[in-house]
Amino acid sequence: xxxxxxxxxxxxxxxxxxxxxxxxxxxxxxxxxxxxxxxxxxxxxxxxxxxxxxxxxxxxxxxxxxxxxxxxxxxxxxxxxxxxxxxxxxxxxxxxxxxxxxxxxxxxxxxxxxxxxxxxxxxxxxxxxxxxxxxxxxxxxxxxxxxxxxxxxxxxxxxxxxxxxxxxxxxxxxxxxxxxxxxxxxxxxxxxxxxxxxxxxxxxxxxxxxxxxxxxxxxxxxxxxxxxxxxxxxxxxxxxxxxxxxxxxxxxxxxxxxxxxxxxxxxxxxxxxxxxxxxxxxxxxxxxxxxxxxxxxxxxxxxxxxxxxxxxxxxxxxxxxxxxxxxxxxxxxxxxxxxxxxxxxxxxxxxxxxxxxxxxxx
Numbered sequence: 001x002x003x004x005x006x007x008x009x010x011x012x013x014x015x016x017x018x019x020x021x022x023x024x025x026x027x028x029x030x031x032x033x034x035x036x037x038x039x040x041x042x043x044x045x046x047x048x049x050x051x052x053x054x055x056x057x058x059x060x061x062x063x064x065x066x067x068x069x070x071x072x073x074x075x076x077x078x079x080x081x082x083x084x085x086x087x088x089x090x091x092x093x094x095x096x097x098x099x100x101x102x103x104x105x106x107x108x109x110x111x112x113x114x115x116x117x118x119x120x121x122x123x124x125x126x127x128x129x130x131x132x133x134x135x136x137x138x139x140x141x142x143x144x145x146x147x148x149x150x151x152x153x154x155x156x157x158x159x160x161x162x163x164x165x166x167x168x169x170x171x172x173x174x175x176x177x178x179x180x181x182x183x184x185x186x187x188x189x190x191x192x193x194x195x196x197x198x199x200x201x202x203x204x205x206x207x208x209x210x211x212x213x214x215x216x217x218x219x220x221x222x223x224x225x226x227x228x229x230x231x232x233x234x235x236x237x238x239x240x241x242x243x244x245x246x247x248x249x250x251x252x253x254x255x256x257x258x259x260x261x262x263x264x265x266x267x268x269x270x271x272x273x274x275x276x277x278x279x280x281x282x283x284x285x286x287x288x289x290x291x292x293x294x295x296x297x298x299x300x301x302x303x304x305x306x307x308x309x310x311x312x313x314x315x316x317x318x319x320x321x322x323x324x325x326x327x328x329x330x331x332x333x334x335x336x337x338x339x340x341x342x343x344x345x346x347x348x349x350x351x352x353x354x355x356x357x358x359x360x361x362x
């Protein structure tokens with residue numbers, strides 16, 4: 001028995017060192033692959049079209065079996081662990097700061113790799129114009145006037161009261177819409193016929209920072225803020241589902257949500273689609289039109305719709321916290337710019353440029 005007792009600890013230590021080397025090598029390999037995919041032309045597009053669907057389909061199905069947002073829990077526990085681990089390791093286990101820093105860096109690198117491998121590399125795919133072969137059309141007074149005239153007519157015609165959310169119907173219509181446009185407008189097909197939306201676990205905090213929905217990249221799930229009113233829900237659902245289908249650019253996500261919702265056979269979903277870009281249209285108009293032209297545009301919109309827009313602003317403003325919201329805005333601005341969205345948060349409003357180019361192309 002003595003030889004066995006003598007040899008076993010050595011084998012255990014050797015196994016531990018070997019396991020650590022394998023872990024480090026795997027981390028280095030994945031990290032290198034992520035960096036290369038972000039910088040080598042074509043790799044990001046190949047990931048988005050071929051690798052991402054293979055990863056996302058099973059991940060979204062597995063996470064869909066759990067009724068709550070797994071990603072929200074994961075992020076919360078990770079933040080708590082990053083903050084508490086150094087204290088626990090130093091005070092209770094007497095670990096050296098060098099060891100603690102090394103463990104934290106390794107964990108953050110795994111998070112970084114997991115984020116980009118599971119979803120984040122979609123930021124490196126080809127642009128909307130490259131994927132669809134639709135030529136970019138620059139703003140001109142003529143095409144902007146044509147767009148706003150047609151848009152306001154469709155918006156006014158689509159007006160209907162929407163006082164309740166039928167998630168099953170929204171899921172059915174939005175999924176059908178994506179199946180209809182996926183081949184012609186450069187987006188992946190839905191991974192299953194019943195994509196499951198989840199409610200944000202930290203809805204009050206999300207409302208304080210003005211977030212209506214999110215894509216959970218670590219487990220390929222998407223969430224909608226529990227405070228989102230019925231009128232806005234279908235468009236937010238469609239926007240977040242586009243992220244699940246591999247769209248990272250926010251302007252593109254708005255574009256796809258608009259296309260899907262406005263093609264719906266359900267009047268409430270159709271109106272939600274048109275209403276979803278109203279603030280972007282007005283924001284662009286305020287910058288591009290004269291004061292007189294802007295007032296003319298406002299008068300062309302049905303009073304009932306303008307009233308709904310005002311109610312929406314008041315609703316979200318009452319929940320918004322300027323202090324927390326501004327901090328989140330700055331962080332998100334840096335996040336977007338760090339992921340090749342050079343316009344930052346202004347990217348959302350760039351949906352109007354996509355819509356004008358699409359209409360001119362049609």
